Amino acid sequence: MVVDKKGSPLLAEQNIKPDTRHGVILYVEDVSVSFDGFKALNDLNLYINDGELRCLIGANGAGKTTLMDVITGKTRPDFGKVSFGQQVDLLQLSESEIARAGIGRKFQQPTVFEELTVFENIELSLKGDKGIITSLFHKLSSEQKDRIADVLHTIGLAKECYYAAGRLSHGQKQWLEIGMLLAAEPRVLLVDEPVAGMTAQETERTAELLTSLAGEHSVIVVEHDMAFVRSIARKVTVLHQGSVLAEGSMSEIQSNPDVIQVYLGEDQG
Amino acid sequence: MSTFIQSPFGQKIQKLSSLHFVIGCLLISTLYATVCNLAFTEGSFLHVSDYTISLFGKYLCYALLALAVDLVWGYCGILSLGHGAFFALGGYAMGMYLMRQIGDRGVYGNPDLPDFMVFLNWSEMPWYWAGSDNILWMVAMVFIGPGLLAYVFGNLAFRSRVSGVYLSIMTQAVTYALMLAFFRNEMGFGGNNGLTDFKEIFGLSLQNPSTKLVLFVATSVALCIGYIISHYIVSSKMGRVVTAIRDAESRTRFVGFKTEHYKVWIFVVSAMLAGVAGALYVPQVGIINPGEFSPLNSIEMVIWVAIGGRGTLYGAIIGAVLVSYAKTRFTAIMPEAWLFALGGLFVLSTLLLPKGIAGMLPASWAKGSEKENDGIEPSDNYENKRSESNNISNPAEAK
Numbered sequence A: 001m002v003v004d005k006k007g008s009p010l011l012a013e014q015n016i017k018p019d020t021r022h023g024v025i026l027y028v029e030d031v032s033v034s035f036d037g038f039k040a041l042n043d044l045n046l047y048i049n050d051g052e053l054r055c056l057i058g059a060n061g062a063g064k065t066t067l068m069d070v071i072t073g074k075t076r077p078d079f080g081k082v083s084f085g086q087q088v089d090l091l092q093l094s095e096s097e098i099a100r101a102g103i104g105r106k107f108q109q110p111t112v113f114e115e116l117t118v119f120e121n122i123e124l125s126l127k128g129d130k131g132i133i134t135s136l137f138h139k140l141s142s143e144q145k146d147r148i149a150d151v152l153h154t155i156g157l158a159k160e161c162y163y164a165a166g167r168l169s170h171g172q173k174q175w176l177e178i179g180m181l182l183a184a185e186p187r188v189l190l191v192d193e194p195v196a197g198m199t200a201q202e203t204e205r206t207a208e209l210l211t212s213l214a215g216e217h218s219v220i221v222v223e224h225d226m227a228f229v230r231s232i233a234r235k236v237t238v239l240h241q242g243s244v245l246a247e248g249s250m251s252e253i254q255s256n257p258d259v260i261q262v263y264l265g266e267d268q269g
Numbered sequence B: 001m002s003t004f005i006q007s008p009f010g011q012k013i014q015k016l017s018s019l020h021f022v023i024g025c026l027l028i029s030t031l032y033a034t035v036c037n038l039a040f041t042e043g044s045f046l047h048v049s050d051y052t053i054s055l056f057g058k059y060l061c062y063a064l065l066a067l068a069v070d071l072v073w074g075y076c077g078i079l080s081l082g083h084g085a086f087f088a089l090g091g092y093a094m095g096m097y098l099m100r101q102i103g104d105r106g107v108y109g110n111p112d113l114p115d116f117m118v119f120l121n122w123s124e125m126p127w128y129w130a131g132s133d134n135i136l137w138m139v140a141m142v143f144i145g146p147g148l149l150a151y152v153f154g155n156l157a158f159r160s161r162v163s164g165v166y167l168s169i170m171t172q173a174v175t176y177a178l179m180l181a182f183f184r185n186e187m188g189f190g191g192n193n194g195l196t197d198f199k200e201i202f203g204l205s206l207q208n209p210s211t212k213l214v215l216f217v218a219t220s221v222a223l224c225i226g227y228i229i230s231h232y233i234v235s236s237k238m239g240r241v242v243t244a245i246r247d248a249e250s251r252t253r254f255v256g257f258k259t260e261h262y263k264v265w266i267f268v269v270s271a272m273l274a275g276v277a278g279a280l281y282v283p284q285v286g287i288i289n290p291g292e293f294s295p296l297n298s299i300e301m302v303i304w305v306a307i308g309g310r311g312t313l314y315g316a317i318i319g320a321v322l323v324s325y326a327k328t329r330f331t332a333i334m335p336e337a338w339l340f341a342l343g344g345l346f347v348l349s350t351l352l353l354p355k356g357i358a359g360m361l362p363a364s365w366a367k368g369s370e371k372e373n374d375g376i377e378p379s380d381n382y383e384n385k386r387s388e389s390n391n392i393s394n395p396a397e398a399k
Helices: A064-072 A095-101 A118-125 A132-136 A142-154 A170-183 A200-213 A226-232 A250-255 A257-268 B002-006 B008-015 B018-039 B050-075 B083-105 B115-119 B135-159 B164-183 B209-235 B237-247 B249-255 B259-285 B295-308 B314-333 B335-352 B370-374 B378-388
Strands: A024-035 A038-049 A053-057 A079-084 A103-106 A188-192 A218-222 A235-240 A243-248
Touching (some): A024 A064, A024 A218, A038 A064, A038 A218, A038 A243, A053 A064, A064 A103, A064 A188, A095 A103, A095 B249, A103 A170, A118 A142, A118 A170, A118 B237, A118 B249, A132 B259, A142 A170, A170 A200, A170 B249, A200 A218, A200 A226, A235 A250, A235 A257, A243 A250, A243 A257, A250 A257, B018 B209, B050 B083, B050 B209, B050 B237, B050 B259, B050 B295, B050 B314, B083 B135, B083 B259, B135 B164, B135 B259, B164 B295, B209 B237, B209 B259, B209 B314, B237 B249, B249 B259, B295 B314, B295 B335
Parallel strands (some): A053 A218, A053 A235, A103 A188, A188 A218
Antiparallel strands (some): A024 A038, A024 A079, A235 A243
């Protein structure tokens, strides 16, 4: 991995970009995590290509959220290797360093700063120096204001920009959280159940938003809603008992006998 | 009231931020009290007695302390039940300086050692009191002592991600442990008698009413400075980050902030403010003893802030002054019933005024001066952006 003179890892803000010469932005190799003997992840291997939109599906307890926790530094694996591009070893970084390196995460429950306005929520999420001194004397530049306006426009909350985030509807909070990820200009977006609790119309718009993000960003979506997955997925990975059961396009997955047995089988039955 | 707010004068007042108003009120009332104390003789209707001056000097110390509590609790969600420890440490630093100023005028007449050390048959000053007769060093200690404790405690607690009620209990335990330690004679902090019998500060006799007046004014100025600093912090981006930590710490972390650093930093600033309050308090009341570390004191501070209204800064000042005034009055009538009254007041304010007294003030104040500092006009910016990027696929436009 890339380190500076003191041996601490160099981050995106120091202009070290993940090495994606092989087209892969995220390597998860032989990762195992166990909680009190229960294997949440079991020798899991996953490669995410730069700019792709990947859907992760799996029954409850298949390890989807644990996988997200491992990638974002919340949970440390017992074994395995997780790296951002070829060189940046994510296991050496803290949650906030991983976030600054360019991996953004949206939680299952929409988590926004309720007492702050929509505008301020985005402001705090902007890419840039997150140190104390900078925060203390920080003034928004006009580029940053434009950037915030851009993001608000993308997520359709420009009109609500001076509302306290706590006043937004559930669906709007979900979008605001996605907007906060966008403001950080991440390379990889991890999105956990983005359409939970959304109306059909909101779901449709979220699908459009996520598809439009792929390409510029790599997007990993965890979702239970199969109709939603079908509407956005190009490539789907099925997790089962902490490992990858199958990977491929939606139609390949649907015709895979293992998958039918363990996951879709249950769905239909 | 509503017609007043709508009148041009009322609107002008509303445009003033809470900062101007609070500083203005503080300075005007300090000026008023000073002038009325000096210019009018006793018996005059406008006279402010020396007793009132020293009483309010004390209240203003409490107000500064409450401000410190509000900074960590109201804005960062760290419910510290141990702020009394920082207050007392600041007080001890100042107390020891005053002790050394006594010189050979103590009971034992020892020019080098304070009475309590002579009493314990100590032959020399312990190492940690080296330089305690140097005013600059002791003023530095007023900041360093509480700041260092807050830094060490904060680093241990926040790095291991202790929060909520566990953290509150730990802060309580810290102040309790310090109280027990300071009670011990061999610690060299004056034991249960504490530090007292002060003669003078900067050459001014502490018995002299004019010195009390000077201390009162100094406290008021310190409170103003503390308020300006706190106000600046909470209305900077820093303030928004700590508020974000209060509301959703893990989200703040995943946005890329090292939340532990921010929490330690705000905790240290708050501890230093509390230390300054303690240092100003000691010469005005004439004593500092381990009782100041008592957990009860720290809980009382939290109640000031809760009653005044947390997360507003000025609420903390209102709460501290009102509750302390009530305490003075109440304990004169029924001393043993005060704690029940305080508890009752806390329950009532939680039930009836969840936002405290500050919650009754105009809502436009509640968020401080946030509106003025961004200076971004939503309309022009967003309209421009909208027309520029109409061709980008935008789900929101479907609305």
